[in-house]
Amino acid sequence: MPIKSRICELFGIEHPIFLAGMGGAANPKLAAAVSNAGGLGVLGAAACTPSQMRRWIRETRELTDKPFAVDTLLPMSVRGGGNLKLEDGENPADLVPGYQAMAKEFMNEHGLKMIEHDRRPTEIESVGLFTKEFFEEQMEVVIEEKVPVYAAGLGNPAAWADRLRANGTKIMAVVGAVRHTVKVSSAGVDAIVAQGHDAGGHNSPVGTMALIPQVVDAAKGTPVLGAGGIVDGRGIAAALMLGAEGAWIGSAFLASEEANIHAHQKQAIVDATEEGTVISRSITGKPARIIRSAWTDFWEHSEHDPLPMPFQSAVAGSVLVSADADQRQDINPGFAGQGIGMIKSVRPAAEIMAELVEGMEKTLTDSKKWFS
Numbered sequence: 001m002p003i004k005s006r007i008c009e010l011f012g013i014e015h016p017i018f019l020a021g022m023g024g025a026a027n028p029k030l031a032a033a034v035s036n037a038g039g040l041g042v043l044g045a046a047a048c049t050p051s052q053m054r055r056w057i058r059e060t061r062e063l064t065d066k067p068f069a070v071d072t073l074l075p076m077s078v079r080g081g082g083n084l085k086l087e088d089g090e091n092p093a094d095l096v097p098g099y100q101a102m103a104k105e106f107m108n109e110h111g112l113k114m115i116e117h118d119r120r121p122t123e124i125e126s127v128g129l130f131t132k133e134f135f136e137e138q139m140e141v142v143i144e145e146k147v148p149v150y151a152a153g154l155g156n157p158a159a160w161a162d163r164l165r166a167n168g169t170k171i172m173a174v175v176g177a178v179r180h181t182v183k184v185s186s187a188g189v190d191a192i193v194a195q196g197h198d199a200g201g202h203n204s205p206v207g208t209m210a211l212i213p214q215v216v217d218a219a220k221g222t223p224v225l226g227a228g229g230i231v232d233g234r235g236i237a238a239a240l241m242l243g244a245e246g247a248w249i250g251s252a253f254l255a256s257e258e259a260n261i262h263a264h265q266k267q268a269i270v271d272a273t274e275e276g277t278v279i280s281r282s283i284t285g286k287p288a289r290i291i292r293s294a295w296t297d298f299w300e301h302s303e304h305d306p307l308p309m310p311f312q313s314a315v316a317g318s319v320l321v322s323a324d325a326d327q328r329q330d331i332n333p334g335f336a337g338q339g340i341g342m343i344k345s346v347r348p349a350a351e352i353m354a355e356l357v358e359g360m361e362k363t364l365t366d367s368k369k370w371f372s
């Protein structure tokens, strides 16, 4: 029997299953495949330049006539740094060259050759990647393109809410704590994603199972999606039992044919066990769940802390680019959540969706057994 929730009606979808916004990985092909299969496809547009985002939105519209979302990060989210202790007046930007020299040594030790970066498009040069101005320019595209749904992956979309709503755009926000839930609820978002510590990427210090019901209570009636470590129908059913009305799923869809990550990264997901991930600031400067690698180990054992966002990306960039060119799963296996031990192969997204739906329905139907 099909499972419906308020989420289905609100977003005009068949199943309460969302592709998580995964920067770069959740591209138009993957988002459209999930939307076409009855879920909600979400573009991971956090690192897209404004014109690339516009292209992605238009491409998605060509691939599906169903609703989809755009996920970005918001300015306040880049204000917090890490644990780095700076001398009075010292700017993390000044430390970048020294850190890049450390990265170069790491590359030499691991047999990686420096690859000339593609020159960044001038529109990024003009505003800087992951700056307040960069995110603001992205939001102008989200508004101009009148996307069906906007999701704030980090931060509060309140400042844009009126303009989004005027376009009929539904608004979502991803949270990792009750205090964030209270903030985004008062901004009047349509749905909230409770993303726990199990999740791939930047996540919460609170585990998914403990976080979902506490966010549901704090959301005071705003529908909640559970996220983090959900890779099969049992996980979705559990999230529903905890009071969520749907699931926001990342890693399970990374292991899809459509996902825009490297083949060696898909293989790393298939190869990993439940113990295969760590929380590390080594890539973006913010704590993120990543598949353990020589690069995460390097920072774990280093006497230096990674630089805060956005500076650490300038340190990690060359390492990751050359690791990808050499298909080095041991250096850049990528972000992923703790559920990856359950992922055994790379499949088309439609097949993954069908299995999630069937598994969710079966688990909920089978739960009657507890009353017999």
Ligand SMILES: Cc1cc2nc3c(=O)[nH]c(=O)nc-3n(C[C@H](O)[C@H](O)[C@H](O)COP(=O)(O)O)c2cc1C
Pocket: 020, 021, 022, 023, 024, 025, 044, 045, 046, 047, 071, 072, 073, 152, 153, 154, 174, 195, 198, 199, 200, 201, 202, 227, 228, 229, 230, 231, 248, 249, 250, 251, 252, 254, 334, 335, 336, 337, 338, 339
């Ligand atoms: C490769 C990857 C990239 C991610 N990038 C983003 C992002 O750009 N914006 C965002 O809101 N969340 C991002 N996340 C977090 C996801 O939206 C989602 O919360 C998470 O994948 C859920 O946990 P799961 O991977 O265990 O399903 C990312 C996660 C992964 C695995």
